[in-house]
C-alpha cells in the first residue's frame with residue numbers, strides 16, 4: 001500500500017518546506033520537492049493520494065504524559081485505553097506514553113504487565129509506558145534494570161502525595177543512583193507534599209473546603225523548592241532528571257538555573273498551565289472542581305514565564321497529564337471537601353491545536369510547535385527517529401493540519417469520555433484534518449477510520465537528549 005501526500009508544507013523541528021511525502025505500508029519511504037519530476041513520478045504508483053494543498057504536514061504528536069483508566073481517590077480516570085487513544089488520534093497525537101503504577105509491596109514488572117493487559121488490543125495509536133515507582137526497595141531497584149532492557153526506560157517518583165505515591169529524598173536519590181547506572185530517566189512530580197499536607201489540614205480545620213483552596217494550599221514556592229531539591233539530588237547522583245508538569249515561574253527558574261550550569265535537566269509543561277489559571281479554580285459554586293489538577297492552576301502571571309521557557313528551551317516538552325474525571329459523579333466526590341476532588345483534567349485531544357494557538361499568537365514559531373509536541377518528546381523518551389519526525393524509515397505517523405480552518409472546543413463534540421471541557425467555547429484557529437498512524441489513515445475530518453487494536457506497544461531507547 002503506497003500513499004502519496006502531495007502539495008503540502010512539511011513542517012519539522014528545523015523548518016518548513018514544500019515537500020511531497022511517499023509512504024510505503026507503515027513507513028515513510030521518501031520525500032521530494034513538491035511538483036518536482038520525482039514527486040510527480042510517484043503519482044502513478046500510489047494506491048492513495050492525499051492532497052494537502054495549503055495545509056501543513058507534520059509528524060504525529062507524541063504525548064508523553066497520560067493516565068488512562070488510572071485509579072485515583074476511590075475512582076478511576078474516565079478514559080479507557082480505547083476511548084483515550086481514539087481521542088488522541090482525533091487530536092493529531094499518534095503516540096502516547098502512559099504510566100503503569102507499582103502497587104505498594106508489588107513489583108514493577110507486575111505493574112507493567114497489568115497496564116500492558118489494559119492496553120493490549122484496545123489502542124487506536126501506538127503507546128509506550130513509564131512506571132511509577134511507589135515502593136523503592138532492593139528488588140524494585142533491580143527491576144529498573146530489567147525494564148530498561150524491555151524498552152521501558154523512564155520511571156516516575158513523587159515528592160507529593162504522602163501515604164500514596166510519596167517517595168522520600170532517600171528513595172528518590174536511590175532511584176536516581178540506579179538510573180545513573182542503567183541509563184533510565186527519572187521523572188519527578190516536584191511539590192513539597194509534606195508541607196502541603198500541613199497547609200491543607202489547616203485550611204480544612206478553618207472550614208475552607210471550596211475548590212479554590214486546592215490551589216491556595218499548594219503554593220508555587222513549594223513547587224520551586226521541590227524542583228530545586230530534585231535537581232540537586234540528580235546532580236549528586238549524576239543522573240539526568242525530567243521534571244513533569246512545570247506550572248510556575250518558581251519551578252521554571254530552578255530548571256533554568258540548572259540548565260545554564262549544563263546539568264542534564266529536562267522539563268515539560270502542560271496546556272492547562274499555559275491557558276488556564278487560578279481564576280478558573282475560583283469559578284462560582286462547585287464549577288472550579290473541573291479545574292482541579294496537581295500542581296494547581298496558578299495566577300495568570302505565570303503563563304508568560306512558561307511561554308518564555310518554551311521559546312528558549314528551558315521547557316522542552318508539552319505533554320498533557322491527561323487524567324479525566326467527569327464532573328457528574330466523579331469531581332462531585334469532593335463537594336464540601338476539596339481534598340476529595342479527584343485530581344486531573346482532560347486535554348489529550350486538544351493539545352496540538354491548543355499549542356498551535358501559541359503559534360497564532362506569536363508566542364512560539366511553527367517549527368517550535370512541532371518540536372515541543374512531537375520531536376522533543378520522541379527524543380527525550382528514546383523514540384527518535386521512529387517517532388517525532390517525517391524521515392525515510394520513520395513510522396508514517398503523519399498529521400495533515402489545516403491552519404485556515406476555525407472551530408470551537410466543546411464537550412459536545414470532543415471524543416474524550418468525559419462530560420465537560422476545560423476549554424468549553426474557546427475559539428480555535430486550525431484543525432487536524434487527517435491522521436495517519438503507521439501508514440493507516442485513522443482520522444478523516446470528523447470521521448474515525450481507524451481500528452481498535454491497531455496501536456502497538458513501542459519499546460523505547462534511553463533518553464536521546466543528554467549533553
Ligand SMILES: [Zn+2]
Pocket residue numbers: 065067321
Ligand atoms: Zn501525571
